[in-house]
Amino acid sequence: MRKANEAYLQIGEVAERTGVTQRTLRFYEEKGLLRPPSRMDGGFRLYSEDDVLRVEQIRRLQNLLGVSLADIKEMVDAEEVLRELKAQYRPEAAVAEKKRQLQKAIEVVQAQYAIVRQKTEQMEEMRTQLEERLNTFDRWMAELERLEQREPVAPA
Amino acid sequence: MRKANEAYLQIGEVAERTGVTQRTLRFYEEKGLLRPPSRMDGGFRLYSEDDVLRVEQIRRLQNLLGVSLADIKEMVDAEEVLRELKAQYRPEAAVAEKKRQLQKAIEVVQAQYAIVRQKTEQMEEMRTQLEERLNTFDRWMAELERLEQREPVAPA
DNA sequence: CGCAGGCTTTACGTCTACGTCAAGGTAACA
DNA sequence: TGTTACCTTGACGTAGACGTAAAGCCTGCG
Numbered sequence: 001m002r003k004a005n006e007a008y009l010q011i012g013e014v015a016e017r018t019g020v021t022q023r024t025l026r027f028y029e030e031k032g033l034l035r036p037p038s039r040m041d042g043g044f045r046l047y048s049e050d051d052v053l054r055v056e057q058i059r060r061l062q063n064l065l066g067v068s069l070a071d072i073k074e075m076v077d078a079e080e081v082l083r084e085l086k087a088q089y090r091p092e093a094a095v096a097e098k099k100r101q102l103q104k105a106i107e108v109v110q111a112q113y114a115i116v117r118q119k120t121e122q123m124e125e126m127r128t129q130l131e132e133r134l135n136t137f138d139r140w141m142a143e144l145e146r147l148e149q150r151e152p153v154a155p156a
Numbered sequence: 157m158r159k160a161n162e163a164y165l166q167i168g169e170v171a172e173r174t175g176v177t178q179r180t181l182r183f184y185e186e187k188g189l190l191r192p193p194s195r196m197d198g199g200f201r202l203y204s205e206d207d208v209l210r211v212e213q214i215r216r217l218q219n220l221l222g223v224s225l226a227d228i229k230e231m232v233d234a235e236e237v238l239r240e241l242k243a244q245y246r247p248e249a250a251v252a253e254k255k256r257q258l259q260k261a262i263e264v265v266q267a268q269y270a271i272v273r274q275k276t277e278q279m280e281e282m283r284t285q286l287e288e289r290l291n292t293f294d295r296w297m298a299e300l301e302r303l304e305q306r307e308p309v310a311p312a
Numbered sequence: 313c314g315c316a317g318g319c320t321t322t323a324c325g326t327c328t329a330c331g332t333c334a335a336g337g338t339a340a341c342a
Numbered sequence: 343t344g345t346t347a348c349c350t351t352g353a354c355g356t357a358g359a360c361g362t363a364a365a366g367c368c369t370g371c372g
Contacts, residue, residue: 010348010349011348011349012347012348012349021330021331022349023330023331023332024329024330024331026350026351027329027330031329040338040339040349041338042337042338042339042349042350043337043338043349043350043351044338044339044348044349044350045349045350060278060282062222063222064222064275064278064279064282065222065279066218066219066220066221066222066223067222068328068329069328069329070328095300095303095304096304098300099297099300099301099304102293102296102297102300103297105293106290106293106294106297109286109289109290109293110290112286113283113286113287113290116279116282116283116286117283119220119279120276120279120280120283122216122220123220123272123275123276123279124276126216126220126272127269127272127273127276130265130268130269130272131269133265134262134265134266134269137258137261137262137265138262140258141255141258141259141262144251144254144255144258145255147251148251148252148255166318166319167318167319168318168319177360177361178319179360179361179362180359180360180361182320182321183359183360187359196319196368196369197368198319198320198367198368198369199319199320199321199367199368200318200319200320200368200369201319201320224358224359225358225359226358
C-alpha cells in the first residue's frame with residue numbers, strides 16, 4: 001500500500017495510454033523491467049502513474065538506442081536504485097553510507113550517459129556524411145538542369 | 157569479372173575483418189543485403205573490398221539506429237541505385253532520365269537523413285536530461301561532504 | 313597423391329520480444 | 343442474479359537474426 005490517493009490503473013488502461021499491449025506489460029513484468037504492480041482482491045493488476053512512466057521510458061530506450069531489453073533492464077534497475085536512494089534520503093542517516101550510495105547512483109547514470117553520448121556522436125558523424133552527400137546530389141542536379149537548357153529535347 | 161587487380165577475399169577473411177560470422181555473411185546475402193559475390197571455380201565465395209565496406213555499414217546501421225535488417229536493406233538498396241547511377245554517369249545519356257534517377261536517389265538519402273536527424277535530436281534531449289541529473293547528484297554529493305565536515309565520525 | 317583445413321549447402325535449433333488462443337475467474341451494472 | 347466486459351494464468355506460435363551440426367566438395371601444401 002503506497003499512496004492511497006493515487007489513482008490506480010488497470011492493465012487495459014495502461015496498455016491504451018502507453019500504446020503497448022497487455023501481453024507486453026505482463027512480459028515486461030515477467031522479465032523484471034516493471035516491478036510487479038499491486039493487485040486488487042480479485043487479482044487484477046493495479047498500476048501507478050510511475051509504472052506508466054517506466055513503460056514509456058522503456059519504449060524510448062528501445063526506439064532510440066535500439067538496445068535489447070536486457071540492456072534496458074540494467075538501466076531501469078538503476079532507476080530503481082535511485083528511487084530507493086531518494087526514499088531513504090533522511091538527513092539523520094549515516095553520511096558515509098549515503099555518500100557510498102550516491103556514488104553508485106552517479107556511476108549508474110554516468111554509464112547511461114556514456115552510451116547516449118557515444119551514440120549521439122556516431123550519429124552526428126553519419127548525419128554529416130548524409131548532408132555532404134545531399135549537397136553533392138544538389139550540385140549534380142543543378143548540372144543536369146544546365147545541360148537540359150542546351151539540349152532541350154533529345155533528337156530521335 | 158570486375159577489376160581483375162582487386163584482391164579478392166574468401167569468406168573466412170571477410171568474417172575475421174568485419175567481426176561477423178560466416179553464417180551472417182551468407183545470411184545477409186540470402187536476404188539481399190549483400191550482392192551475391194563472385195565465386196572461384198570450385199564455388200568458394202570471393203568478396204571485394206566494397207563488400208567489406210557494405211558489411212561494416214550494415215553493422216553500423218544496426219548498432220546505431222537499431223533498425224531491422226529489412227529497413228537496412230532499403231538503405232543499402234539505395235546505395236546500389238547510387239552506384240548504378242554513378243556508373244551510368246556518361247553525359248551522352250538522356251538528361252531527363254538521369255534527372256529522374258537522381259531525384260529518386262535524393263529522396264532515398266533524404267529519408268535516411270530524416271531518420272538520423274530525428275534520432276539525434278531525441279538523443280540529445282535524453283543526453284541533456286542525464287546531464288542535469290548528474291549535476292543534481294554532484295550538488296548532493298557536495299552537500300554530503302559538507303555535512304561530513306561537521307559530523308566527522310558517527311558516534312556509536 | 314594424400315590430407316588437413318577451409319568452404320559448400322541443407323536443415324534443424326535458439327534467443328528475443330512479443331502474438332494469439334484457451335479456459336476460466338472478477339467487476340460492475342441492471 | 344445474470345450478463346457482459348475485463349482480467350487471470352498457462353501454453354503454444356511466430357518473425358527476425360542468426361547459431362550449429364552434418365555431410366560432403368575444394369584448395370593448397372608436402
